Amino acid sequence: MSAEFNAANRRWDDPRAVASSASAICIAGGKGGVGKSHIALNVALALGKMKYRVMLLDGDFGNANIHVMIGMEPLHTLNDVVLGHCEFNDVIVQGPHGVQFIHSASGYHDLFSLPTLGQMGLVSAFNGLSEDIDYLIVDTASGINQSSLNFCCACHEIILVLNNEPTSIVDTAALINILFGRYQLRRFRVLVNMGNSANDGREVFNRLMEVTADIGPVFIDYLGYLPFDRGVSLAAREQVALMDYAPESRVIKRLEQVAKRVSEWPARKESSGVTEFFVENNLSQQESR
Ligand SMILES: Nc1ncnc2c1ncn2[C@@H]1O[C@H](COP(=O)(O)OP(=O)(O)OP(=O)(O)O)[C@@H](O)[C@H]1O
Numbered sequence: 606m607s608a609e610f611n612a613a614n615r616r617w618d619d620p621r622a623v624a625s626s627a628s629a630i631c632i633a634g635g636k637g638g639v640g641k642s643h644i645a646l647n648v649a650l651a652l653g654k655m656k657y658r659v660m661l662l663d664g665d666f667g668n669a670n671i672h673v674m675i676g677m678e679p680l681h682t683l684n685d686v687v688l689g690h691c692e693f694n695d696v697i698v699q700g701p702h703g704v705q706f707i708h709s710a711s712g713y714h715d716l717f718s719l720p721t722l723g724q725m726g727l728v729s730a731f732n733g734l735s736e737d738i739d740y741l742i743v744d745t746a747s748g749i750n751q752s753s754l755n756f757c758c759a760c761h762e763i764i765l766v767l768n769n770e771p772t773s774i775v776d777t778a779a780l781i782n783i784l785f786g787r788y789q790l791r792r793f794r795v796l797v798n799m800g801n802s803a804n805d806g807r808e809v810f811n812r813l814m815e816v817t818a819d820i821g822p823v824f825i826d827y828l829g830y831l832p833f834d835r836g837v838s839l840a841a842r843e844q845v846a847l848m849d850y851a852p853e854s855r856v857i858k859r860l861e862q863v864a865k866r867v868s869e870w871p872a873r874k875e876s877s878g879v880t881e882f883f884v885e886n887n888l889s890q891q892e893s894r
């Protein structure tokens with residue numbers, strides 16, 4: 606059955622048609638400080654707990670901080686690979702719940718772009734891992750910067766994180782606008798963080814639907830909301846992931862539901878039978894821009 610895009614309500618009639626792959630998932634957001642890194646980390650750990658083989662890439666090359674959040678002191682970072690100080694395999698480290706981490710170091714924003722990583726063979730290195738890993742989760746820098754846009758293009762799914770502040774909603778709409786307008790990306794999953802209630806989360810989502818109504822045929826899927834919880838910053842202070850600091854908290858229960866949703870997105874079927882983490886077609890299109 607082929608999918609019909611219903612422009613009136615911005616939904617595909619066949620839900621299978623919008624869920625092509627869950628292999629590489631980009632966590633992005635228009636505004637800073639909305640909880641992207643916290644969510645990337647804990648969704649990765651939740652998938653790890655579910656016994657999936659997960660890798661988490663810290664793609665916030667301006668302010669890489671996933672390793673700080675869990676008190677890891679990486680011997681090598683992706684920066685060292687780019688600078689020729691070590692091999693790609695040297696930067697893969699084992700973390701909690703079987704999740705493998707690729708850390709980055711801050712302050713190298715200009716050095717890294719996905720085309721740069723592609724030229725250095727790193728994209729193929731990631732793709733070479735595709736048989737050993739079920740999910741690659743990529744945490745990105747906030748806002749409209751080239752490396753985050755590149756990651757959005759290169760991944761199969763994009764989870765946009767926002768909160769209930771008008772600026773966050775407007776900035777998320779701006780990000781969707783550019784990802785659709787410039788790169789023809791049409792499928793976005795949305796997670797409202799630090800919401801006050803289910804109603805609050807739904808209102809934020811509805812507001813986002815309103816302000817994106819004129820962008821074009823984009824599909825925006827609501828993944829739900831996460832409540833504000835002081836435990837998140839207490840865990841960060843202890844340098845322990847919330848998954849281990851407060852595994853029974855509402856935030857973690859909801860993030861586990863999100864991970865379950867992610868795991869239900871049908872796997873990508875490549876004609877070659879090989880699942881590639883990064884969608885190289887998208888990358889090569891960008892490199893030729
Ligand atoms: N649900 C929540 N409840 C309470 N505090 C939260 C929640 N989610 C995130 N925070 C806090 O919000 C702050 C920002 O979180 P985080 O660093 O994950 O955001 P970010 O979007 O990755 O930021 P940046 O844009 O700087 O990368 C942190 O202090 C974190 O502890």
Ligand SMILES: [Mg+2]
Nearest residue numbers: 641642665745
């Ligand atoms: Mg962050």
